[in-house]
Amino acid sequence: MPHEFHLKTASLALKATGILVLYVAEDAVPAGAAAAAWQATGLDWARVAAAARFRGRQGQAVGILVPAGLDADRLLVLGTGKPGQGDSLSGWADRGGSLVSKLAGLKADRVAVLLDDEAATPERVAALAGGMRLRHYRYDRYRTPKKDDNGEGGLTVTLHVAGKAAVDRAIADRMATVSGTLLARDLVHRPPNDLGTLEFTAEAARLAELGVEVEVLDQPALAALGMNALLGVAQGSARPPRLVIMRWRGGKGDGAPLAVVGKGVVFDSGGISIKPGAGMEDMKGDMGGAAAVTGLMLALATRKASVDVVGVIGLVENMPSGTAMRPGDILTAMSGTTIEIVNTDAEGRLVLADALWYTQHRFRPQAMIDLATLTGAIGVALGSDHAGLFSNNDELAARLIAAGLESGEKLWRMPMGAAYDKLIESRFADIKNSGGRPAGSITAAQFLARFVNDVPWAHLDIAGVALASPQTETNASWSSGFGVALLDRLVRDHYEAR
Numbered sequence: 001m002p003h004e005f006h007l008k009t010a011s012l013a014l015k016a017t018g019i020l021v022l023y024v025a026e027d028a029v030p031a032g033a034a035a036a037a038w039q040a041t042g043l044d045w046a047r048v049a050a051a052a053r054f055r056g057r058q059g060q061a062v063g064i065l066v067p068a069g070l071d072a073d074r075l076l077v078l079g080t081g082k083p084g085q086g087d088s089l090s091g092w093a094d095r096g097g098s099l100v101s102k103l104a105g106l107k108a109d110r111v112a113v114l115l116d117d118e119a120a121t122p123e124r125v126a127a128l129a130g131g132m133r134l135r136h137y138r139y140d141r142y143r144t145p146k147k148d149d150n151g152e153g154g155l156t157v158t159l160h161v162a163g164k165a166a167v168d169r170a171i172a173d174r175m176a177t178v179s180g181t182l183l184a185r186d187l188v189h190r191p192p193n194d195l196g197t198l199e200f201t202a203e204a205a206r207l208a209e210l211g212v213e214v215e216v217l218d219q220p221a222l223a224a225l226g227m228n229a230l231l232g233v234a235q236g237s238a239r240p241p242r243l244v245i246m247r248w249r250g251g252k253g254d255g256a257p258l259a260v261v262g263k264g265v266v267f268d269s270g271g272i273s274i275k276p277g278a279g280m281e282d283m284k285g286d287m288g289g290a291a292a293v294t295g296l297m298l299a300l301a302t303r304k305a306s307v308d309v310v311g312v313i314g315l316v317e318n319m320p321s322g323t324a325m326r327p328g329d330i331l332t333a334m335s336g337t338t339i340e341i342v343n344t345d346a347e348g349r350l351v352l353a354d355a356l357w358y359t360q361h362r363f364r365p366q367a368m369i370d371l372a373t374l375t376g377a378i379g380v381a382l383g384s385d386h387a388g389l390f391s392n393n394d395e396l397a398a399r400l401i402a403a404g405l406e407s408g409e410k411l412w413r414m415p416m417g418a419a420y421d422k423l424i425e426s427r428f429a430d431i432k433n434s435g436g437r438p439a440g441s442i443t444a445a446q447f448l449a450r451f452v453n454d455v456p457w458a459h460l461d462i463a464g465v466a467l468a469s470p471q472t473e474t475n476a477s478w479s480s481g482f483g484v485a486l487l488d489r490l491v492r493d494h495y496e497a498r
């Protein structure tokens with residue numbers, strides 16, 4: 001079987017080929033269907049647990065090979081910790097992810113999981129299933145299959161649950177979100193010769209099949225709008241710029257939409273202020289913000305979310321050439337603000353400046369959130385455990401932080417203010433595009449704030465979490481797809497009519 005993930009649910013039964021998984025809480029004994037399965041082995045639970053030093057703590061495991069009385073090759077008992085521990089949806093997703101990594105270690109391709117205890121609500125079982133699929137993902141589109149590799153790594157999962165119909169509904173809903181995350185990962189992984197601005201546009205246009213309205217602005221249209229900041233970045237590349245607008249109208253259409261804006265630099269060489277060679281290949285992922293916006297639109301349309309959301313992505317390539325913008329150039333953004341370019345590698349903020357200005361004026365959104373792999377400095381500050389959150393609105397910031405905890409895509413709020421804003425004052429223009437090394441992520445956010453009026457706005461700097469293998473229980477690949485699960489959660493909690 002190729003590296004595919006197959007999932008089904010079944011009513012409780014102890015039939016399992018491959019591995020049969022039971023969960024046991026800390027200092028507890030197998031209960032419900034797990035108790036019946038254990039009984040079939042004829043083994044004494046207390047003796048086995050003591051011999052294996054198993055107490056049911058999170059991460060603990062006992063395996064029994066070819067257990068008598070069961071069809072399974074192996075019975076795997078996993079600890080879940082104290083009752084209530086890890087019971088957030090992200091905790092259940094992590095449980096699924098950690099199971100997949102255990103199974104990979106055992107080279108298992110078939111697993112059945114007993115999930116009938118009362119903590120296993122449909123939503124939590126769905127989160128576990130989603131976590132399994134997320135962890136199983138890998139990007140292998142460009143790998144030639146080896147001859148002796150008869151498709152290692154495929155996984156067929158059966159979840160044995162108490163109320164199958166409700167669980168199936170919850171899984172379908174959760175898998176919509178997971179598909180959005182996996183689309184974002186695929187886009188971020190795609191090599192930059194294969195994913196230019198036009199290829200990305202084509203991927204976004206495919207969402208029309210799901211009922212998303214997709215509109216594409218080309219270079220002349222952007223020039224007519226006066227988007228000279230975005231166009232300045234694109235002008236050194238053979239690839240033309242695009243601004244793609246995706247609308248999902250699932251709400252009643254009676255309120256202002258939520259707007260989500262993404263940085264889509266398909267490759268960031270730095271331009272004339274060229275980056276050092278080491279690690280430059282990572283800059284294929286500099287469209288992680290745009291990928292998250294596109295993945296979110298896929299998720300919302302797939303699960304037919306009852307909400308109006310507009311997604312806007314600025315697609316450009318930052319290259320050095322005879323037509324590239326120079327340090328010293330002064331650009332006039334769509335807002336009329338003049339920008340002195342002091343570093344052509346501070347390009348993402350130029351793209352967002354015009355995309356944000358355009359979005360708030362055209363759509364008058366109730367809130368506007370941008371996602372961008374904006375600064376290396378955010379990875380220095382926060383590593384890969386939190387993305388940076390910058391906001392002009394405490395309520396929006398609090399909602400995002402809460403959605404981060406529940407989705408497992410965590411945010412840490414960073415300061416903003418006049419003292420930081422001063423660092424981007426320019427000698428020759430209204431502002432300059434870099435404040436230098438001190439507070440690099442904050443001055444980037446201050447730059448964006450110059451293009452935001454009084455709309456509640458949040459900027460998520462995802463440079464530390466979106467790419468370069470930010471490993472978690474639910475991600476073993478180079479790109480995480482960060483932002484899709486977070487914003488999908490935010491929409492579910494606050495913007496969806498129910």
Ligand code: BES
Pocket residue numbers: 268270286343345346347348373374375376377434435436440463464
């Ligand atoms: N795309 C980069 C930021 C980045 C770095 C993303 C590492 C992902 C991983 C951005 O365009 C950039 O080059 N930022 C500069 C800003 C500086 C020139 C003010 C940076 O972070 O060094």
Ligand code: MN
Pocket residue numbers: 268270344345346347348
């Ligand atoms: Mn750059």
Ligand code: ZN
Pocket residue numbers: 265268286345347348373374
């Ligand atoms: Zn960049």
